[in-house]
Amino acid sequence: MTQPPAPQSPTPEQRYEHDDEISLVDLAVILIRRWKAMAVIFVVVVGIAVAAAFLLPKSYQYTSLYSVAEYTNQNGQRVGVESPASAVAKVQNLYLGQATRKLLEKHELESLPFEVSASNPSNTLLLQLDSEAAEDNQSLVSELHQQIIDRLQQDQAQLVERRHDSLERQLTSAKQALESAQQSDSPSAAELIATYYSRISDIEGQLNELRAGEVTQHAVQSLEPIGVSEKLILAAGVVLSGILAFLGAFVMQFVGHVRQVMVAKRHYKIED
Numbered sequence: 533m534t535q536p537p538a539p540q541s542p543t544p545e546q547r548y549e550h551d552d553e554i555s556l557v558d559l560a561v562i563l564i565r566r567w568k569a570m571a572v573i574f575v576v577v578v579g580i581a582v583a584a585a586f587l588l589p590k591s592y593q594y595t596s597l598y599s600v601a602e603y604t605n606q607n608g609q610r611v612g613v614e615s616p617a618s619a620v621a622k623v624q625n626l627y628l629g630q631a632t633r634k635l636l637e638k639h640e641l642e643s644l645p646f647e648v649s650a651s652n653p654s655n656t657l658l659l660q661l662d663s664e665a666a667e668d669n670q671s672l673v674s675e676l677h678q679q680i681i682d683r684l685q686q687d688q689a690q691l692v693e694r695r696h697d698s699l700e701r702q703l704t705s706a707k708q709a710l711e712s713a714q715q716s717d718s719p720s721a722a723e724l725i726a727t728y729y730s731r732i733s734d735i736e737g738q739l740n741e742l743r744a745g746e747v748t749q750h751a752v753q754s755l756e757p758i759g760v761s762e763k764l765i766l767a768a769g770v771v772l773s774g775i776l777a778f779l780g781a782f783v784m785q786f787v788g789h790v791r792q793v794m795v796a797k798r799h800y801k802i803e804d
Contacts, residue, residue, distance in 0.1 A: 566781035574777040581769020589666040590757040596661040596677040597749035601688045603695065604741040606734060613691040616652035619659050622687070623650040623680055631679035635672065645669055648676060658748070659684070664758060674751040681747055688745040696742060703735045 563570070600612040600619055612619075628648055636644070646665035653660055661680060663673045710728035713721050 562785045563778070563781055566784055569784055570777040570781050573780045574773045577773035577776055578769055581766055581773070584765055584769070589668065591664050591666055592670075593754040593758050594663045594665060594670065594673045594677070594751045595749060595754070596681060596747070596751050598659045598661075598681050598684060599746050599748050600657050600659060601692045601695075601745040602657055602743050603738055605738070610657065610741075612657050613688065613695050616657055616659055619684060619688075620650045620652050623659065623661070623684065627680045627683045631676055631683065634679065635676050639672070644672065644676070646673060648680070663751075667753075670751070670753065677751045681750075685745055685747075692742060692744050696739065699735055699739050699742070703732065703739070706731045706735060 598619075600614065600616055602610050602612050605611050628650070632644060632648075636642070646663045646669055649662045651660045651662070652658065661677050663677070665673050706728055710725060710732065713724040713728055716724075718724075
């Protein structure tokens with residue numbers, strides 16, 4: 533008569549099969565059991581966030597404003613000797629690269645820790661240079677802005693001179709035509725004289741209103757730091773600390789559970 537097979541002891545996989553599902557009570561037990569680890573993780577992450585908020589260098593916006601050379605046209609409007617859009621294009625494609633290379637060679641740097649952007653505020657004759665940089669780099673920003681503006685002023689001075697010479701020639705020509713009209717016996721001489729007087733007055737007005745470009749603001753620092761604020765960093769740090777603390781507790785529980793399974797497997801093999 534055969535004997536029934538002896539009951540086999542459950543394997544480690546069978547023993548811990550019921551652990552695959554975790555109830556809310558189990559979650560609460562895990563959090564209570566691992567509260568010290570959660571506290572440590574929370575404090576460490578918050579400490580890192582505080583250090584990042586107060587120790588990272590603050591960046592500011594540095595702005596320079598240059599008013600392009602201008603004059604009053606025949607319609608009485610103030611216009612630039614060249615359009616602000618043209619000045620912006622020159623800064624971006626010509627002056628900026630040359631000034632940057634000179635600054636790098638002068639200070640023996642491989643690259644600049646900031647960038648320069650040029651723009652024209654709408655409905656103005658202004659060229660605006662902006663740079664975002666840390667306070668330690670303020671002198672470099674100021675120097676680079678100044679080099680760009682100096683080059684722009686040199687080119688604008690040539691444009692003003694050419695404009696002035698052109699108006700002077702027009703004025704001389706108009707005066708000569710006026711003299712000829714005054715000496716003429718033509719019936720239309722009076723009308724021509726009035727026209728030339730108006731023309732001369734207009735040209736003299738353009739000469740008097742011709743203005744060279746000038747710097748209205750040079751590398752002025754913004755009142756408040758730009759970028760992520762300290763309060764936002766701290767708030768994000770607190771939220772992240774809570775998330776990592778919960779995750780850390782479950783990871784530690786999972787690692788402990790895996791160790792228990794491994795130990796149980798070893799004992800099971802020894803018994804076999």
